[in-house]
Amino acid sequence: MQPPPGLRRQGENRVCxxxxxxxxxxxxSRNWxxxxxNVLQEGGYTQSKADYSLFTKVNASSITVILIYVDDILLTGNDEQEINRLKSYLLQHFHIKDLGDLKYFLGIEFSRSNQGIFMSQRxxxxDVLHDAGLTGAKPEKFPxxxxxxxxxDDNEKLHDATKYRRLVGRLIYLTVTRPDIVYSVRVLSQFMHEPCKSHWNxxxxxxxxxxxxxxxxxxxxSNNNLxxxxxxxxxxxxxRTTRRSVSGYCIFLGPSLISWKSKKQTNVSRSSAEAEYRAMANTCLELTWLRYILHDLRVSQVGPSPLYCDNQAALHIAANPVFHERTKHIEIDCHIVREKMMSGIIRPAYVSTKMQLADIFTKPLGKETFEFLRSKLGVLDLHLPT
Structure with missing residues (x-):
């Protein structure tokens, strides 16, 4: 850091x-x-190894949980005295403001009732629609x-690629509470470097x-078996460009959707069974991480978690401990899935293609199929008239 003007004498070479x-x-941000x-750990809270922004404190039957995003903090628990003590403790070290019950956090709106919690980004x-000038546009039924x-291959390039990148970037953040547009936004984000007119449309x-x-x-x-x-x-x-397969998964905690993803696989799969098996391996890793988080929150899992797949060949590969010619090149994924099976973390199970909820994250669907799967994900609009 250079000294401000007036503090440096001629011939001196000093810094602050x-x-x-x-x-x-x-x-x-790292120092903060x-x-x-350090302040939270000195106050008796334990930092989670699975998510460093999560801190917990357990006393007998009470638990207090802190979730941090930079300088925004969510605080919850079943011990009112401990929560008040923590607020006083933090006030001694920092200038904090108590905003009361959770209603708005990082652009996400929360509504609470006896039936449960509804979260949206209305x-x-x-704001995104207003900036794009589409508040009066005719709505579409599916994305x-x-x-x-x-x-x-489209030769009609956009003259201003910045507006496309800005729009897709804002849509990416909208997927935090909108799993129904995850696949569409993932496809659009592939053309950030050189968007065309068709991509904009x-x-x-x-x-x-x-x-x-x-x-x-x-x-x-609120009624949940956890x-x-x-x-x-x-x-x-x-x-179509790389011929890589698209993987998708969704994970529920009881009836509540808590994790979802749509991503292009890193390698080209030589069969549909291989593509399905790689999707199973990625889901196993996410399930393992979520079980660690739930363990920190003192939520126990009874038995292995069911992992539903609609490909019989992939299920046979997971159940058969013998490597065949068609599976030896995916040996690492085979070891991941079988290791999680043997440790009692997952239990692969078959589900029909019609009831495969993750299908909405892998391909564009028709109106009827899209609306059916969207309803199964627990996506709804609280503002619609009943």
Whole structure:
């Protein structure tokens, strides 16, 4: 850090010694989190090994949980005295503001009732629509045409690629509470470097779908058995450019959807069974991580978590300990799935293609199928008239 003007004498080559991290430096956020973590651990809280931003404190039958995002903190628990003590403790070390019950956090709106918690991004969605000038547009029933295939062969390039990147970036954050647009946004994000007119039109269609139900979100019911279950699926060779398969999974805690993903696989699969098996391996890793998180929250899992797949060949590979010619090149994924089976973490099970909920994350679907799977995910609009 250079000395300010007037403090440097002629002929001197001095710099200022930094005693405290300044706002805006690369190290500022890390130093802040380190300071906050040390204060919480000195107060008796334990930092989770699975998620370093999660802190817990357990006393007999009471539990207090802290979740941190930079300088925004969520605090919950079943011990009112411990929560008040923690607020006083933090006030002694930092300047904090108590905003009361959780209603709005990082652009996500929360509504609570006896039936459960509803989370959505209605205000954020309306802001995106307003900036795009689509508040008066005709809404769409589903985000992407069933036979829509986007690639880089379109020669009509956008003159201003910045507006496309800005729009897709905002849609990516909207997927925090909108799993119904995850696949469409994943496809659009592949063309950030050189978007075309067809890509822009597809992005506008997603916005028109959001316009039809901007208040749509996830409902987390209060009646919950707190047991994990997962669905995984893949679209073999779904990418027209690289011929890589698209994997998708969704994980439920009881009836509540808590984790979902749509991602192109890193390797080209030579069969649909191989593509499905790689999807199973990725889901196993996510299930393992979620079980660690639930263990920190003192939520026990009774027995292995069911992992539903609609490919019989992939299930036979998981159950058969013998490597065949068609599976030896995916040996690592085979070891991952079988290790989780032997340790009692997962239990592969068959589900029909019609009831495969992860299908919505792997390919564009028709209106009827899309709306059916969306309802099964627990996605609804609290603002619609009953």
């Amino acid at each position: 010694r930094l005693h405290k991290s300044l706002y805006g430096l690369k190290q500022a 989190f380190s300071t906050l973590s 205000k954020y969605a309306l 992407m045409e069933q036979n829509c295939k986007l690639d880089l 597809a992005a506008i269609r997603v916005l028109k779908y959001v316009k039809g139900n901007p208040g749509q979100g996830l409902f987390l019911p 047991q994990l279950k997962a669905f995984c699926d893949s679209d073999w060779g779904g990418c």
